[in-house]
Amino acid sequence: MTQSSAVTAQNDSNLIPATDLVTVSRAVADLRRGEIVLVQGHDNGEAHNVAVIAAEPLSQHGLQRLCDIAGSDTAPAIVLPRVRAKSLGQTAKDDPFVAFVSDGQSDVDANRLGEIANPLLDLDALPAGEWRPISMAENAAIRLAKLARLLPAVVTVPVSADQLETLARAQNLLVLQSESINGYENASAASLRQVSEARVPLEDAENVTVIAFRPEDGGQEHLAIVIDEPAKDKPVLIRLHSECFTGDLIGSLRCDCGPQLRGAISEIAKSGQGGIVLYLRQEGRGIGLVNKLRAYALQDRGFDTLDANEELGFDADERVYRPAAEMLRQMGFESVRLLTNNPEKLTGLESWGVTVSERVPHKFPSNGHNEFYLQTKKDRAGHLF
Structure with missing residues (x-):
């Protein structure tokens, strides 16, 4: 930008x-x-x-x-x-x-x-x-x-x-x-400010700094996990990762979020050029953890992942990408290489002024519990597997 x-x-x-x-x-x-x-x-x-x-x-x-x-x-x-x-x-x-x-x-x-x-x-x-x-x-x-x-x-x-x-x-x-x-979500994203940072060595990437951003109203913080020292004069390798308590923290097999998060950190570290994982507080495609558990209950009755959200009264995907664009802008990055299979993330970032120079595929094998989930993302949400 x-x-x-x-x-x-x-x-x-x-x-x-x-x-x-x-x-x-x-x-x-x-x-x-x-x-x-x-x-x-x-x-x-x-x-x-x-x-x-x-x-x-x-x-x-x-x-x-x-x-x-x-x-x-x-x-x-x-x-x-x-x-x-x-x-x-x-x-x-x-x-x-x-x-x-x-x-x-x-x-x-x-x-x-x-x-x-x-x-x-x-x-x-x-x-x-x-x-x-x-x-x-x-x-x-x-x-x-x-x-x-x-x-x-x-x-x-x-x-x-x-x-x-x-x-x-x-x-x-x-x-x-x-x-x-x-207008709240856009305005809140535009008001994000860096509030703290610290060095946090990880299993797959030891040279890591985590930067926290908070909106002016004191709402939820978003995190930038900066791996090594990515250059600001060329496209930086990034991953937009929506918070997922079940997948990221307790290893749920219903989704592929945990492998995507750890895989992104590992791939960025191995690239030798550094990069960023933006950890966005948008659990369950923006509906929150409690509603995501309700959506899981509906999936157990036969709804797919998108229909379950809509059955609750939400859009299939409620996420917004202005927070990610604002965090990148404040860190000084104008152009990115985006680790994703979701074309909506490309258009979401570009709509807020971030140049996406390349989509980098980010695929992981299914595990038997999430095959239908992944097929739904491909067939109905246009994910590029």
């Missing part, structure tokens, strides 16, 4: 202010605790605000607070992925998410809403009610649930502009713009 493009990246008009970064980060924590947050959005130029609580950690106390905000005339809506709605009897629609509203508040409780949101559970029937499209604010709330690594399902009630101000002040609830939520 050239100096001029680096400046552009830092001043991208799509970035949200640093104060909003912190607000979104706090809202993520609130959502994980089962707290209510307020989201502002616009539909066809008209304001549409909602009070939101995540379906996964929903308690009866939290639901009652939400109902108190709504008043006795308004039942809460549960926003669900289309695939889950279809399994619950909704007629097919193209919208990725839809909302279900029961005929009355007394028809649902927190446990029932949690069951409705959980795609691993088979339900006999829903309470009486109707389906409707979701608003921009509710769509942003789903994005927030994904950032929290929760199931992408939320419970909402409408909030007027006057209510919004009162609730924020009287109950100390966070207020977020939908644009801030939707």
